[in-house]
Amino acid sequence: MRTYVALLYSIVLGEGRRVVMSDLKAMAERIGLKNVRTLVATGNLVFEARTAKISDLEHRLEKAFEETFGRHVDIIVRGAEDWLKLAAGNPFPDDSADAADQVAVRVMRRPAPVEAAAALHAYAAEDEKVLLVDGDIWVVFSRERPSSRLLTAASHKRMGIGTSRNWNTVRRLAEMVGSRQ
The missing domain is CATH 3.30.70.1280 (SP0830-like domains)
Known part of the structure; x- marks a missing residue:
């Protein structure tokens, strides 16, 4: 199992x-x-x-x-191993420590195309960050704006099938699977 x-x-x-x-x-x-x-x-x-x-x-x-x-x-x-790798690969540890709910990863069924993920930078506000890591898209959302243009820009149509989770959820799921290894 x-x-x-x-x-x-x-x-x-x-x-x-x-x-x-x-x-x-x-x-x-x-x-x-x-x-x-x-x-x-x-x-x-x-x-x-x-x-x-x-x-x-x-x-x-x-x-x-x-x-x-x-x-x-x-x-x-x-x-579980892949989930633990995803959590360990968080490229924004400082932002995650400061505001875990503002850091998210769009977990992709198939790796996001490099060019599509790069295009997200055009939608990012000055205080937002976007990074492609192992085919998944990590984002630090603005603390100044209640909504981000990145949310709609990272659609299935542009990126492929995926779903986003904030750092709190990623970390807690890693804890759950880590205890079962």
Whole structure:
């Protein structure tokens, strides 16, 4: 058995309807995943499964989600070792220590194209940072602006399938999988 992290792109089912984490956990258990745990109510799963291809796990989870909740949602899966590497590779440790909720990573299903990630710099405010690390896009969002142009610029259409998590979530998921290694 290996430990994995799964990130749901969205858990909003429609106006006023969100996925309840206990329902998500039950769905994952129904498809045979073991020791399923959730982290905060934003669609983060940690689970164990027999060694499998990541793409197969993603497909199983997406199919089960659609059957259970009636809506397709992209789900990104990473093995525990890869998640720990992602967390250890945070290129903004000082910013993360100062304001962990302002640092995020867009975890990609397939590595983001270098040119697409580089194009994000045009959308960054003066106090924002963008860096591509191992195919994922790390961002330090502005502390001065309540919204950032980077959020809309880093869309599926431009970057490919991915989902963002702030440093608090990345770190806590790393703690969860690290304790299972």
